Amino acid sequence: MSGWLGVLFAKLVWVGKRVAAPLQRSDGPNKFRLSSVDTATTTYDGDIGWASRPPATVECPRCESEIFQHNVRDSIDCPRCVGEYSHDEFPDLKLLYLTCPVCRNRMEHGQRHPERFEIPEWATCTGCRYHWEFDHSYDS
Template structure:
């Protein structure tokens, strides 16, 4: 290979390296806003259906935050981590199916992001027997029951 051909190959390699670096930098800038971070002011994608300015969120009963209910037999607290899980009392071994949730006293919903108690409530108390929303005052996570009108 002549020196002239070697120079052309070296120039081509440098140009190719610069092009790859440029594409990498552009890709990083495009992806950066979509990344999550640990601090509460970081931009994270929220569920569109929540219609809030919260940082993070979910909708639907299947995504309901963990709930603590009172056992009607012994008054112990029962954690139901997932809305579809059976409700089993650790104190008296009473067992309830997940569809019996409305028969039990709801004590609190726990934020799935930071594990603090959430504010929760119902917007349509004559229509729904379950919480329709929950918001974490600590990390701004928000959950909404999906409504079908």
């Protein structure tokens, strides 16, 4: 009888792990999200404002290498060539992608008003539903 109970217990543990796997975050044990990403249509976490912009990867205009800028105020220095750019030059560089600060996936991003702003105005992670929004005024 104990052999049969052992097999049953092992199967229950296996099923429990399979149910919990989609809810578990990959950055450590016992860190669960409250709902399944696959069934969600709204965002869960988020930030507003340029100072909270997710990490960005831009293209170096000199050698076309990827340059990672972790924070908005960090200088943009190419790891491959001598290209050095101020954080104020961000709009002049080609944005390749934004990185989700929660799950580290590439984020979808875009502009709502490209005639007024040369920077991304929103970004959403399709993996964990984190959303960043540029906070701005519509006043002229």
